[in-house]
Amino acid sequence: MNNNRMKIGTIIAVLVVLSVLPFLLDSYLIHILNQIGIWVILTASLNLMVGYTGQLSFAHVGLFAVGAYTSAILTTSAGFSFWTSFPIAAIVAGVLGFIIGLPVLRFKTHFFAIVTLGFGEIIRLTIYNWRDLTGGPNGIYNIPFPTNILGLDFALREHFYYLILISAVLVVLFVKLLIGSRTGKAMIAIRENENFALFVGINTWKVKIFAFTLSAALAGFAGSLYASYNSYISPYSFTVSESVSILLMVIIGGMGTIIGPILGTTFLIFLPELLRSVSEWRMVIYGGLLVLTIMFMRDGILGLIKSFVRKKKHHSEKNLLSTGKEEAAIAGSERN
Amino acid sequence: MGDQIIQSILDGLVSGSIYGLMAIGFTLVFGIMHVINLAHGELYMLGAFTTFIMVGVYQINFFVAILAAMLIVGGLGFLIERYIFRPLRNTAMLNTLLASIGLSIFISNLVLKIAGTGMRSIPTPFSDKSFTIIGATISTHRLMVLLLTALLVAVLFWVIKFTKFGRSLRATSQDQDASALMGVNINLTYGLVFAISAGMAAMAGGLIGSLYVVDPTMGLGPGLKAFIIVILGGMGSVVGAIVGAFVMGYAETFTSLFWAASYQDLVGYILLILVLLLKPNGLFGGAKR
Amino acid sequence: MLEVKGISRFFKGLVALDDVTFTVKQGDILGIIGPNGAGKSTLFNCITCFFPPSKGEVYFEGKKITGLNPFQITELGLTRTFQHTQVFPKLSVYENITTGQYVMKRKDPSRTKRQLEQKAHEIMEFVGVSEYKDTTAENLSLGYQTRLAIGIALATEPKLFLLDEPAAGMNPEETKQLVHLLREIRTKLGVTIILIEHDMKAVMGLCDKIVVLEYGKKIAEGTPQEIQENPRVIEAYLGSEALA
Amino acid sequence: MLKIENLQVHYDKVQVIHDVSLEVNEGEIVTLIGSNGAGKTTLLRTISGIKRASGGSITFMGEPIHQMTSHKIVEMGIGHVPEGRHVFPDMSVYENLQMGAFRRKDSQAAIKKDLEHIFDLFPRLKERSQQMAGTMSGGEQQMLAIGRAIMAKPKLFLFDEPSLGIAPIIVAEIFKMIKKMNEEGSTILLVEQNANAALKISDRAYILETGKIGLEGQSSDLLNDDRVRKIYLGF
């Protein structure tokens, strides 16, 4: 009980600090925070698949792009405002996620990873080549900011910050509630042992497609925020290397936890910014630090913090793409 | 058109073997160590640079240089396995995948930092002479690539299938603990596998790098492509990797011939997905895993 | 309660099951024995729809279940354990059990969260893993993993429970406890049981009826007494000094 | 031949073997029994170097081996039939057996001869010599695992529950075989749940209770020990 109260207290304190930041920081730092906020939504959505359902998706940057482009096209060519376009963007990305999910979710582990990577790239290349609709490599520019509400002027980084903050908090909260639910438990069971999950009565297919669709819709939502925050989007922002970065964010933070991806996102967006002062060696150091982080923080940043706090005995192996033992085990049971 | 199709068949063969050279090394590490080494492309780049330095700067014989590059990069691969992948062994596969991503960023930027952005090209001893086979032409250099790939595949296939070392590789890939109980030196085996894979990437770098240009970012595309091909072919299978490479090579060649070269990647990905939908374990993937 | 009608299963030319037919009565414990590779696990896989039989059908409470999905069968009240014990490796014992309760919401929506929690504790107590409540499942020894697997299965509240060699790796005392547990499962929970087991003491002591498979064919069926005296079974499976 | 002194083994921070000392003399069959989770498997894995000890020592033929890597230990002559069989699933039965002889430097002919010997012992393996081991039934795999260990011609065998999941008729065979192997000169450390059978064929026995040696003695004595009879023999 006490523990819980402390947790809630911490969360409220963090939220209070977060909400006064625009009064304390300059626009550059607010911009970085805004980027983090948008990416937190994206990584929370990816975490649903990777961390909780155990499916290594590389399609999320593609779905993010779909959200961004839907929103951008609606607001620039069809006269929609952000407020009407973002739900549509989320729905379009969700529907596309569902359609992609139908064939893709039959695959597991590497095959799932590579097929989703394929779909992500197909989305990007379609955007790249469908010039009439998307502007092709030229991208879409002059995407309007959300129209002002509640006295907030979204052309200002500091004001947009609140929109992003609220969205991110809501999405993270939503993910947390979902994970606590029966469906969330089913997702975790699938991650742990998919074939066995069937035998405790989980319709694994349905749960997976639900998770994928939902997570696609969240990615689409993040995309629509991204488009109207930046005013300009181009297919160059949605490449495989971006997929890799968000995956790193989820995992380095500590996947399958709520806070992990937030920490990871913050770390991996701040790190290169901090390194700007050593500009010459920046990317070398970044790459080296990544390797070291993975080698010495198996459970991600969150794991490291936890082992400092010594609250729980840590789990040494995370599950995704496990060394293949479980699969061998279940395959064995099929044979024996 | 007929001539062009024959020519394209030959072109596809060359493209396929170029991809094959990359993919075999990748699939070895993947199949035996269960490590998805996304830094494979960077090893290829290092191979090209090493060859370049030896041939371009020190005027060493091209073939000797490639051989030396294989040894040097192979040795580096051994060290990488020892100090990065071994500590991560037996943890989730994702860890090694991520470490390899970090490694790839590290290596390519380090080379960029040291060597600068400039492009280089490796002088080759091959003459401009080309051969004409039933109306299609192929240069000496490309013919060389083709033959070397064929040779390498044959040797590798034989080693894995029929030698004791090959058997221990397969055993280790299937059950590490049990192989240790049979007396297989796991650390050495993994180190060698990684070294062989790195050496092959280096050979590809020297041979192919001299066809194109050598620069610090040249590994990015081929590394990813190797991964895709390996999955397409069926992971861990050497034959699969080769067949996958040729399927990819021909898909691109014919896209280029009948449509436009710029749609190659799109077609490649669609093909990958279609193949996996029909054969979920890849073209040569076993029924399991 | 369960009718298995003429089931066959082929693996690339190998006949793993050959036209096997039998029935199980409500409340019975049926034993399935046979030499290694006789097709016992394959039979379980066909019944629980892990994969379909090549021929034949299975009826559960009069309803044809062949062709259904495993999760549907679990909902119907048929559940199993695996020869190669299956659990959710990274979850705690308690979480494993509650995951097993997934279907309860469908089966009996009236149950409250508290009731389910209490039930989960009862199950852990029942199968004897309470003291490992917070241990990660993969760190349990094999024997305890087997118990946990039984616990997970019980959490789905099955009417028919199939166990594939649960006593493997247990010592006689533990096997005794297991036999006791299975009896209780039958009497207290009213669950019908099908059991694959090589431990003859357990099988003979527990089962009402035994089916013997060899090379995929049913070679005998009867009470433990009949089976023990069946010369064909002795020759194929028990061996002359089996019960020594 | 094998001497374990004050062995300590940890998984992460949890200690599962506490101060265990035991000894196996040349030519003996020594049985190790204990309940689930007592640490029997862990002990065997530590002997063959797959798991590292955190304290204590293991000496084999006078040489300390607790720091050696497994392939060295295998070379010194320890063969291990692991719990859960661990055959190579995607290799044929034949290749699995060949893997058993991996460290042997004998001629092909000698190896071939031993293969035939295994096939005599387990005709089922001969029948299925080209089948992928992973598709064999549990019992078949167990036979294969034993056969594979014999192929290495070790001086000391570690058996981890060889009767697990095996039909009674074959269990009897396996125990007979172990006895026979012993008579032909092999030393054996046997972990078994089927304590009755194990104690009958063994010379001495240890009882492991949650990571500690609870009892040790002549097998015949233990067979008659009340506590042992109740817990491990089921009388």
Place this chain on the structure above:
Amino acid sequence: GCSKGSEETSGKSGGSVETVEIGVVLATSGPIAQTGTWVLDGHKAAEKEINDNGGFKVGDKTYKVKIVQYDSEGRAESATAATEKLINQDKVPVILGTSISSETAAMIPIAQRAKTPLITFVAASDILTAQGASFFSQAAPANKNYVEAGTKTMKDMEMKNIAFIYVDDAWGQSYGKLYPPAMEEKGLKIVATEKFAPEQKEFMTMLNKVKAKNPDGIVLAAETELAVPLLKQLHEVMPDVKIMESGGSIPEELIKVAPDAVNGLVTLSRAGAVTPEITKFQELFAKSNSYKANSFNYSGYDGIHFIVDAMQRAGTVTDKEKINKAIRDAKYKGLIGTYSFNEKGENSLVGNRAIIKDGKVIYQTVNEPLPK
């Protein structure tokens, strides 16, 4: 570097010399780092020159130049973050960048909002000025200005049947749109059109397909990195064909890496005939760099001088609005021509050309006859 540079005094030559920080965003790592690095080297050469000469005067004050450069890695996210940092933390009065259109396009709205002049000397895509940002100016010769020079050159090279091959990126696509009508107007016949992906290294099939159409001239639009493998393979397939490249490639680089394949190649160029200023710059450049200056170095060098000129005319090193106005009103003669802008921020630089002959590069305007 979070100092408020314009206020800070640098103690070196007396107390009165202040430093002006000029913001630069360029991709110096990532897949397209080459051009950015060249431009940056040009910037640095100018910085050094100005400071070695004791700085520059605005009104009666003397200032030194300090370049604050951030790497954008080829990623729009990094470019925007760098821009925000330059504006809000380094508080630079003006930003130069980048060499990549997609990055620059993402930076424009930020600069516009912060009313900070942004000017690119390299990114040539027409989408940049299309945003209609008053604080953005494009000082790179636009593609449409090159088309004129291009068609003229094709005529001069006496190409009859032309195969047109371009890279399928923002820059190449704009040629894909611009060239065909312009060529048709000039009576130049296109027998084949091919586009390829920027990642592509293998061109055999495409080239064999082109070869089947028997062209006598090839018109290329490809950046140096992409052009090299393409030209090498082109040399294998059609050793005798005439080739014109449309200004994406740096001839000195081509000679360096593919000497055999590029003999006789004509490439459009931002730099024209070698002037005394260019010669002087090349000598200066050679002092601190290990390679021979190329036209992207020229652009970088021009960039810093251009800004200094604008500040001098604006009479301020801090007032961003005034500096921006001075930029837009410029008539500055640099190494590659005279920079001036229309109200949309488009420049009026024209295309020149460079001819590779026997390992040498000959620069000229398109009005001069091609060397024999």
